[in-house]
Amino acid sequence: MPGAAEARGARVRHFLFLQGPLSPLYRRIGARLSEAGHRVTRVNFCAGDWLHWHGRECRFWRGRLADWPAEAARLMAEGAITDLVLHGDTRPYHRPAVLAAQARGIAVHVSELGLLRPGYMTLARGGLGVLSRLPDDPAAIRRAAARLGEPDLSPRYPGSFALEAWQDVAYHLPNVAGFPLHPFYRRHTPSHPFADYLAWALRLAGGRRRRNEAARVEAALLGSDGPLFLLPLQVEGDYQILAQSQFGTMRAALAHAIAAFxxxxxxxxxLVVKAHPLDNGAVDWRAEIARHAGADGGRIAFLDGGSLAALFPRLAGLVTVNSTAGLDALRAGVPVATLTPALYDMAGLTHRGPLAEFWQAPRVPDPALLADFLKVVVASSQLRGSIHNRAGLDEAVETMSARLLDERVPDPDWHVEPPPRLARARAMGVPL
Known part of the structure; x- marks a missing residue:
């Protein structure tokens, strides 16, 4: 029986899925694409991948990572792949596949958690962050926004920590047990699951003490005098740090920011250094701060908890590598400096000079340009839904499937080649 696409006479496409988020999201999207008459192939690399999605459309790759680029290229050529879909574009198995797809003119669709959480997922054409095709020219952003309506930025689908934790455990522990079946698999996370879960157990055990201490520190900071700058830490091992920054580790970025301060x-x-909400406590950030602060230790505070939003009215500025916290700060009217070209790093929004100038004269973002930027970001890559909320997952399946099925060429006003941030990032030492 012909599929829906064949029945309509539409082009039958072949979607190749690699690793998705820790969620049934990709399996359910794949089913929607198949129902629409298109071909779907999924590559699994480990037991956790198989548990999230297995069926006749799935195949295993158990080879060495060094051999994967050639295998990815072969799959695309022999399978007549038209579209590549993956979660994050710089994971060890994903970056070679993206390069192979681009060499063949295959459309690349990259998912990630939403920039405007809670309530959004990201699905970007081409790449994320430094690899994004979104213009970084204010004139282009204004031109594109002029044709768009106001986006709905209301929060939806609050996340469930219990659901998120269960999804993580249900993926990583089978990979440990199934190691003999895929001995060459290279995980994209920085630490062994047992070490990660032990760190989390210790952190959760001290949760009440940590919250009380954070409330005390936050109150003292809000009541203090003088300019207050914030450095929100990103998770050690985050690919925004590993692959999309010149630092390689958050510890190196922290040392750089403290030295500049x-x-x-x-x-x-x-300077307030704030721990990431999902930091497992494996890194002793207080010790890292003390090691680099020296005689200025009294001017640098560590906040392990508390509310980012509560600090915004008190801040003179926020410094980040490329965290979405920077976008949150811009929306609150806080001056922002990025240490590497983030998606929102552009003249009129962020500081575009040395940190020495930022500390002395931080400039507030242009609210009209920010409103236009948000319009274009939402239209180009932000779709309603969430993988950390059951109702949100249902909506994410609908919105992301519809976007993948839409064959219209990306609007040239919000999709430019080559990636406009890439040359600047490479000049800074970003390894892409």
Whole structure:
């Protein structure tokens, strides 16, 4: 029986799925694409992948990572692949596949958690972050926004920590047990699951003490005088740090920011280093701060908890590598400096000079340009839904399937080649 696409006389496409988020999302999207009459192939690399999606359309790759680029290229050529779908575009198995797809003119669709959480997922054509095709030219953003309506930015689908934790455990522990079946598999996470879960157990056990301490520190900071700058930490091992920054580790980025603060910030200014909400506590950030702060330790505070939004009205500025916290800060009217070209890093929104200038004279973002930027971001890559909420998952399946089935060429006003941030990032040492 012909599929829906064949029945309509539409082009039958062949979607190749690699690793997705820790969720049934990709399996359910694949089923929708198949129902629409298109071909779907999924490559599994480990037991966790298989548990999330197995069936006749799935195949295993058990070879060595060094051999994967050639295998990915073969799959695309022999399978007449038209579209590549993956979660994150710089994981060890994903980056070679993206390059192979681009060499053959295959459309690349990259998913990630939404930039405007909660309530959105990201599905971007071409790449994310430094590899994004979204313009970084204010004039182009304004031109594109002029044809768009106001986006709905209301929060939806609050996340469930219990669901998120269960999804993580249900994926990673089978990979440990199934190691003999895929001995060459290279995980994309930085630490062994047992080490990660032990760190989390210890962190959760001290949760009440940590929350009380964070409330005390936050209250003191809100009541303090002088300029207050914030550095929100990103998770060690995050590919925004590993692959999309020049630092390679968050510890190196922290050392860089502290050194710049000590050298250039006013003596009355303070720097707050805030732990990421999903930090497992394996890195002793207090010790890292003390190691680099030296005689200026009294000017640098560590906040392990508390509310990012509560700090915004008090901040003179926020410094980040490329975290979405920077976009949250811009939306709150806080001056932002990025250490590497983030998606939202553009003239008129972020500081575009050395940190020495930022500490002394932080400039607030242009609210009209920010409103236009948000319009274009939502239209180009943000879709309603969530993988950490059951109702949100249902909507994500609908919105992301519809976007993948839409064959219209991306609007040239919000999709430019080559990636406009890439040359600047490479000049800074970003390994892409």
């Amino acid at each position: 000590r050298d250039g910030a006013p003596k009355e200014a303070r």
